[in-house]
Amino acid sequence: MSSLRRNTEKLTSSGLPLEVFDTAPVGVGVYRGEALVLAYTNHAYHQIFGHRPLGVPIRELFADLREQADLDLLEEAFRTGRPSQATAIPFTVGDSPGAPRAAAGADAVQRYLSFSATRIELADHEPGLLLVVVEETERVTAAERTRVLSEERRRVLRRYESLTTALTQQVWVSDARGLVVETSAAWERATGQPRAAIRGRGWLETAHPDDRDGLTRAWFRAVDEAPDLFQYAYRLRHADGSYRHCELHAVPVREDGRVLEWVGACTDIEERWLAERRSELIRRAARAATESPTASEAFAVLSTVLVPALADECAIYVLGEFAGPECATDLAPLPMERIAATVRPGLRPGPPPRAQELIGARHTMARVVRERQPSHASFPPGAVPADFAAPGAVTWLRQMGAHSGAVLPVLVDGEVVAVVAAFVCGDRDPISQADRDLMRELFERAHTPLSRALQLQRTQQVARALQHSLLTPPPEVPDLTIAARYLASPAAAEVGGDWYDAFVLLDGATVLIIGDVAGHDLDAAVTMSRTRNMLRALAVDREEPPGDILRRLDVNTLILSPQESTTTCVLARVEGPPGGPWRLNYSVAGHPPPLLVTWEGDATFLDDAQDILLGGLSPEEPRNSSVRPLPRGCTLLLYTDGLVERPDEDLGQGLDRLRRHATALAREPLDVFCDELLAHPAQTGRDDIAMLALRLPAP
Incomplete structure (x- = not known):
């Protein structure tokens, strides 16, 4: 028991x-x-x-x-x-x-x-x-567990609601199909949409028209694919009609692997977006200015940085000869050249990129130059003031419905060198103070490369003026026809050192000179000018063979210009009494040989007086000279290497091509002869070309 x-x-x-x-x-x-x-x-x-x-x-x-x-x-x-x-x-x-x-x-x-x-x-x-x-421990424990879980869930929900309210204040819930079924008062206040308008697809209507299609496609693709997190940045319309950038985050709520609903929240990222845009535009502007070889190209590329990021149309005007504000007096109009004009895709093509403009002294652009301060304004769509936009752009801007614009001076090294005019059209927001300041900052950040480009441009202008002052027309000589040509390379932005010269000596001989100084800068132009003038003086000084004149040029160069340079030339004297016969007395210093083309069409390179380039011989060493008879009707051609050199072939191929071409032109007028020879190298040439041709009377 x-x-x-x-x-x-x-x-x-x-x-x-x-x-x-x-x-x-x-x-x-x-x-x-x-x-x-x-x-x-x-x-x-x-x-x-x-x-x-x-x-x-x-x-x-x-x-x-x-x-x-x-x-x-x-x-x-x-x-x-x-x-x-x-x-x-x-x-x-x-x-x-x-x-x-x-x-x-x-x-x-x-x-x-x-x-x-x-x-x-x-x-x-x-x-x-x-x-x-x-x-009842099990019953009470189970009930308590249920109560605790329920309380924890309510606490999590309250925490989530508080978090989303603090961070975004704009929340909605959609069903599994992506159609909004619940919204928040904060979303309604922010967007101005009533609750009924938000439901379904209505919330998408608050996206900027340019962003709406992309957002719609991305959202419903996410609904189909159901990623763990959907993110999308777009411009959200607020109750006052303005747009601000926001970032949408949406997460699916799942049960047993099936999406029941989506919870979406929008975070305002306008300040972050503005900061990122500013950094990106400054980076692009600095790179564009740095990589552009000329000031004109730099300004043209900078206009594409402004459009469409900050404006729908942007034109840049360079002051004539980079005149300062003293040119924009109350009396004198201000000459400008439009060197860049960029239009947002989708708008009708605007004014041509290059055009001359004459700006009145009381025009906004002239005032901006005088005061060195930007100006911007808003006006009814299409009612662009005539004294605000450049004369050549007013009509187009009015047709496009422009309603806001900004005009800014571009200062480089303390000097106003250009004016930027930017405008917006259509439903785009007016240019703000912040946008205008950012435009100004873009050009200020590009100051150093712009300064270098402008200094180079001024140097090139001086060098080009110097070069063209020396390329004088050849003299008129009885019985002889002389033609000269100079063609700058389309591939080189700088000025070259090619030159030609022709003059008649006291003894009646006609001197022909062709030369080339290596380089494409002011130094090359100065060396070319110095060499030309010394050679001309030495040729006039005494009657002697061309080789002896070039030897004396070597000596003078060593004494007066000891710095190294690579200079080649051909010095030739065409000698003979009136009516002939004539002969050629010449010397070549490292230069391509002269070409002699007879009336019958035979072509020969004169290479029996070749020596190395100028400065390459010691003063004691003589230079070669050679004499060749010139038959009636022949053509003598002196030229620089740009006529025969191409980067993809041997020099011999270029010389053969020149000879064949010249042979076919043997009886053409001398001007036609020269122009035809220039035509083909002009299409593919990488270097400057100088030519000097002489024709004797026909038999």
Whole structure:
């Protein structure tokens, strides 16, 4: 017989049938006497409280119960006779002196139970207490877990709502198809859209017209593909009609791998976008100016940086000869040259890129030059003031509906060298103060390369003027026809060192000179000028063979110009009495040989008086001279290497081509002869070309 049964038998004589509770699903305990001594427990009671020995008063029995106040309820029910009940109260039992370890486990685990306590009378008329107990730990724990999870979810939702409100203030929720079903008051306030207009696809209408199609395609593609995060930057229309850049973030809400809805939030990134645009435009402007070989090309490329980022149309005007503000007086008009004009794609082509403009002294552009300060204005679409835009652009700007413009001076090394005129059209926002300042900054950041380009341009102008002052027309000589040609290379921006010269000496001889100084800069032009003038003086000084004259030129060059240079030339004297016969006395210093073409069409290169380039011989070494008879009707051609050299072929091929071509032109008029020879190299040439041709009377 079990201990539980033995305990029951002790009370059998009292007539209380406690054994009926042995298999009850709830815990049953009986206490007797004023001390409430434990007299009976069933199996369920034992499972709830662990092994509690019979015959021990309740206070001592539950000395390990942390919630001792619960025992007061039991004692009160015993004293008053009024039943006491409690539901899902916590209780914690553990190790206690005098009590064995609880069966529920060690280290005191909190549990929950419901009980009812009723005063009873035992068979011997001894008062007792019947305690019925049900453990509800699992139920209460599950309910608490549900409550905690629910509270945590509400807290997360509140946190998310607070976060999105703080960061974006513009939130919406769409269904799985990407159609908005819920929105926020912040979105409605920001965009001015009523709730009904936002639902479905309506929210897309707040995107800038130029961004709307791209946003729509990207959004519904994301709905189909369901990435973990969708991001897209676009311009969002606000309630006041203005547009600001925003970044849309949308995340799918999934359940069992299926998208239930999307949560979208817009963050304003206007300031970040402006900063990034500024950095990008400054980088592009600096690179464009640095990589452009000339000032005109630099200005042209800079206009493409402004359009379409900051304007729909931009033209740049260079002051005539880079005149300063003193040219823009109250009386004199200001000459300018438009050297660049860029129009946003989609607009009708604007005014031609290059044109001369005469700006009145009271015009905004002239005032900008005088005051060195920018100006900008807004006006009704198409009502462009005549004193604000350049005369050549006013009509086009009015037709395009221009409504805002900015005019800025470009200062380089403290001097106003150009004026920038930029305009916007259509539904684009007017040019703002910030945009105008950014335009000015772009040109200020390009100052150093612009300064270098302008200095080079001025140097080239001086060198070109010097060169052209020396390329004088050949003299008119009885019985002789002389023609000269000079063609600058289309591939070289700088001036070259090619030159020709022709004059008649006192002895009647006609001198022909062709020369080439290596380089394409002011130094080459100066060396060319110095060499030409020295050679002319030496040829006039005394009658002697051309080789001797070139030797004296070597000596003079060593004394007067010791710096190294690469200079070649041909010096020739055409000698003979009036009516002939004539002969050629010549010397070649490292230069391509003269070509002699007869009336019958035979062509010969004269290479029997070749020597190395000027300055390459010591003063003691003589230079060669050679004499060749000139038949009637022949053509003598002196030329620089640009006529025969090409980068993709050997020099011999160029000489053969020249000879064949000249042979076919043997009886053409001398001007036609020269022009035809220039025509083919002009298409592919990489160098300047100088030519000097002489024709004798025909037989």
